[in-house]
Amino acid sequence: MPREFSKKDIEIFNKLAPxxxxxTISREAGHHFPYILRPISHKFAESAEDFRERLERLDPEELDYLVGLALENKEDVRSLDEDLDELLEVVSEKVSPERAKELKDFLGLV
Incomplete structure (x- = not known):
């Protein structure tokens, strides 16, 4: 069963996709988005650079919150394709290289 967005999730989503x-409902599927980053990556961002610029709007606490959700399997980052590299770089720069490594290790990336 997909998770419902909390108030914080909605605030972050709105910052990423004003x-x-x-x-927060997919027009094509007719249901609420189950994740924050996947629709930003697949529906709103026009390129990896655009995705990165959107991520840079978030403060370190918001980014860390998203990493925490990913580590709990409540946020899908595996399907971000090339945007995953952008996420890891922004987390490394704005949160910490250790937190980016924690996510990389969790995802089984070298």
């Missing part, structure tokens, strides 16, 4: 105007 053009969604607070809407």
């Amino acid at each position: 053009e969604a105007r607070g809407e």
Whole structure:
């Protein structure tokens, strides 16, 4: 069963995709997005650079919160494709290299 966005999830989603105007429902599928980063990567960001720019809008606490969700399997980062590299770089720069490594290790990346 997909998780429901908390108030904090919605605030982060809106920061990453202001053009969604607070809407967290997929028009194509007709249900609430189960994750924050996947729709940003797949539906809103036009490129890896755009995805990175969006991530850079977040403060370190918000980024760390997303990493925590990923480590609990509550946020899907495995399907981000090339955007995963951008996420890891931004986490390394804004949170810490150790936190980025923790996520990399969790995902089984070398």
